[in-house]
Amino acid sequence: MSTEQQGGQKTATASKVAPATGKLGVMVVGLGAVATTMIAGVEAVRRGLAKPIGSLTQMGTIRLGKRTENKVPMIKDFVPLAKLEDIVFTGWDIFEDNVYESAAHAKVLDEKTLAELKPYLETIKPMPAVFDQYYVKRLHGTHVKQGKNKRDLANQVIADIQAFKKTVDRVVVIWCGSTEIFLEPTAVHESIEAFEKGLEDSDTGIAPSQIYAYAALSEGVPFANGAPNLTVDTKALIELSKKKAAPVCGKDFKTGQTFMKTVLAPAFKARMIGGAGWFSTNILGNRDGEVLDDPQSFKTKEESKLGSLDYIFQPELYPDLYKDIYHKIRINYYPPRGDDKEAWDNIDIFGWLGYPMQIKVNFLCRDSILAAPIALDLVLFLDLAKRSPELRSIGIQEWLSFYLKSPQTAAGLYPEHDLFIQSMKLKNTLRHIMGEDLITHLGLEYYD
Numbered sequence: 172m173s174t175e176q177q178g179g180q181k182t183a184t185a186s187k188v189a190p191a192t193g194k195l196g197v198m199v200v201g202l203g204a205v206a207t208t209m210i211a212g213v214e215a216v217r218r219g220l221a222k223p224i225g226s227l228t229q230m231g232t233i234r235l236g237k238r239t240e241n242k243v244p245m246i247k248d249f250v251p252l253a254k255l256e257d258i259v260f261t262g263w264d265i266f267e268d269n270v271y272e273s274a275a276h277a278k279v280l281d282e283k284t285l286a287e288l289k290p291y292l293e294t295i296k297p298m299p300a301v302f303d304q305y306y307v308k309r310l311h312g313t314h315v316k317q318g319k320n321k322r323d324l325a326n327q328v329i330a331d332i333q334a335f336k337k338t339v340d341r342v343v344v345i346w347c348g349s350t351e352i353f354l355e356p357t358a359v360h361e362s363i364e365a366f367e368k369g370l371e372d373s374d375t376g377i378a379p380s381q382i383y384a385y386a387a388l389s390e391g392v393p394f395a396n397g398a399p400n401l402t403v404d405t406k407a408l409i410e411l412s413k414k415k416a417a418p419v420c421g422k423d424f425k426t427g428q429t430f431m432k433t434v435l436a437p438a439f440k441a442r443m444i445g446g447a448g449w450f451s452t453n454i455l456g457n458r459d460g461e462v463l464d465d466p467q468s469f470k471t472k473e474e475s476k477l478g479s480l481d482y483i484f485q486p487e488l489y490p491d492l493y494k495d496i497y498h499k500i501r502i503n504y505y506p507p508r509g510d511d512k513e514a515w516d517n518i519d520i521f522g523w524l525g526y527p528m529q530i531k532v533n534f535l536c537r538d539s540i541l542a543a544p545i546a547l548d549l550v551l552f553l554d555l556a557k558r559s560p561e562l563r564s565i566g567i568q569e570w571l572s573f574y575l576k577s578p579q580t581a582a583g584l585y586p587e588h589d590l591f592i593q594s595m596k597l598k599n600t601l602r603h604i605m606g607e608d609l610i611t612h613l614g615l616e617y618y619d
């Protein structure tokens with residue numbers, strides 16, 4: 172990409188993004204509630220049974236040029252995205268249930284919808300998983316690969332990817348598996364060589380999600396992470412992502428409570444309203460809730476959920492407003508609610524002269540209904556990134572932070588959590604790779 176000055180305005184000349192010809196293979200790790208809701212949803216849309224609500228790639232538009240030009244194409248017509256008709260799904264799970272059985276168990280979609288889709292959903296059967304209960308205490312996997320060490324397991328996943336590649340034109344891997352225990356990077360994550368030695372030695376710092384990610388990236392396949400697990404958030408795997416031109420992005424789908432947080436907190440900060448406390452609690456009764464009931468998996472989720480407020484409020488810049496904010500997060504497993512999560516936020520704010528006020532948010536959401544379109548968009552955009560000469564070898568795709576509770580960034584950069592900055596960044600990236608002018612919202616030209 173080069174930029175040139177034209178009449179005082181910067182105009183970009185894009186290098187060509189390859190078209191999305193042929194089939195896009197989507198390999199999903201973990202065929203649980205989110206994954207089956209995404210797969211069933213894509214099939215329902217393909218058959219004209221429903222609309223892809225919540226998916227920016229399918230329903231969103233993008234403004235090009237000046238407001239007076241009225242050029243607002245659909246995003247999917249502006250950038251070369253794979254069509255839903257061209258997506259082929261497969262995946263891995265620690266249980267043998269096919270996608271129909273797993274979706275029926277998750278109880279997100281109603282029986283009538285599932286019955287209509289059953290013949291298709293039944294055809295998608297999981298491959299045996301890489302799993303170790305040490306990393307997810309509440310699950311007992313039965314459909315699991317055996318290997319002499321973690322290297323052997325990685326090779327088996329690589330063989331699965333290579334076999335699938337023969338049947339499609341391009342592949343993306345997405346983790347929709349469970350939340351693993353909290354792990355921090357160790358020496359084994361410092362370089363590709365150290366990581367590969369760690370695979371040979373079955374180092375405990377390498378969790379199953381990292382084995383899948385390593386396998387995907389080694390094969391030049393983009394990898395998305397829907398959970399808060401460490402996974403590709405290490406020097407070793409970022410290096411591999413760049414080396415193999417296999418894009419990665421941050422982690423943990425931004426769906427319910429954090430989605431709301433990253434909308435409300437920027438509004439308070441924009442108006443210089445102070446924050447004294449933010450108490451967030453949740454009840455949910457799906458398998459994800461059961462896994463998060465284990466303190467070690469909860470810790471991984473908690474870290475992911477906690478980050479956003481600190482980065483948005485920047486207490487070091489605004490000590491009078493946010494220095495003492497008390498932020499607490501609770502998740503309680505409550506089986507009667509299934510996937511229909513309920514989240515409460517009590518927000519203590521203060522205004523002019525320090526006078527206190529309160530806001531209560533009660534979000535009765537459907538977890539997987541919110542997550543499924545995000546998973547779909549991440550897959551489609553990572554496939555786009557892989558076809559973009561400018562994006563494919565940069566490793567982290569920060570422009571996809573829009574979808575994630577824990578955005579990943581280059582070393583030394585703070586993550587951007589504000590949903591509207593994230594949205595602008597995403598759309599400007601699309602404009603940029605397609606050679607369109609960026610939109611700054613300055614708008615002085617209308618008053619010349």
Ligand SMILES: NC(=O)c1ccc[n+]([C@@H]2O[C@H](COP(=O)([O-])OP(=O)(O)OC[C@H]3O[C@@H](n4cnc5c(N)ncnc54)[C@H](O)[C@@H]3O)[C@@H](O)[C@H]2O)c1
Nearest residue numbers: 201203204205264300348349350398424426458459538542
């Ligand atoms: N639903 C949401 O709104 C939301 C939001 C953000 C993040 N997430 C995360 O997305 C992930 C999936 O959520 P869900 O509600 O679908 O959970 P789920 O429990 O219904 O599904 C997870 C699936 O992963 C499988 N699995 C676990 N470990 C595996 C492994 N090593 N290999 C292959 N399969 C494995 C499980 O058997 C299960 O089928 C969770 O980590 C969750 O925290 C969900």
